[in-house]
Amino acid sequence: MNRFTNHKKITLSQIWQILSFAFVIGFVIFFISGINTVDDSTASEQAKSLESAVRRSVAQCYAVEGTYPPSLDYLKDHYGLIYDADRFYIDYTAIGSNIMPDITILPRSESEIGFISIN
Numbered sequence: 001m002n003r004f005t006n007h008k009k010i011t012l013s014q015i016w017q018i019l020s021f022a023f024v025i026g027f028v029i030f031f032i033s034g035i036n037t038v039d040d041s042t043a044s045e046q047a048k049s050l051e052s053a054v055r056r057s058v059a060q061c062y063a064v065e066g067t068y069p070p071s072l073d074y075l076k077d078h079y080g081l082i083y084d085a086d087r088f089y090i091d092y093t094a095i096g097s098n099i100m101p102d103i104t105i106l107p108r109s110e111s112e113i114g115f116i117s118i119n
Contacts, residue, residue, distance in 0.1 A: 043087075047105060050083050054090065054103055057081045067097035 057079040061069045072092040075081040083090070091104040 043107065046084075047088065047107065050088055050090075050105055053081060053083070054105070058101065058103070068094065068099065068101055070094050070097075 054075070057075045058069060061067075061075065061079055069075050069079070071094060072081070072090055087108055089106045089108055091102075091106065093102040095101060
């Protein structure tokens with residue numbers, strides 16, 4: 001036997017340490033992916049809720065005043081429309097007082113995919 005060669009054997013405790021470390025890493029990756037999924041779902045629900053709020057405000061304005069609102073600021077000032085302008089951009093184009101305005105809701109961040117167009 002050569003005394004200068006080193007033959008290390010892997011012990012059972014070392015195998016358990018490696019397996020437990022791999023399990024913890026796997027759990028952390030699973031947890032982070034779950035958080036991202038919930039965040040995407042929440043952003044989608046916020047966009048749907050904003051769409052509903054804009055539709056409701058436009059319809060209420062038309063029902064009360066007999067004309068569609070001339071601008072998005074008019075809805076904010078007179079009908080209490082509140083939304084997170086840092087998260088969503090609303091393109092509001094009034095066509096006429098008796099024609100439904102063209103409304104497009106766009107997410108400001110790149111992680112939120114898609115847009116909502118209300119016609």
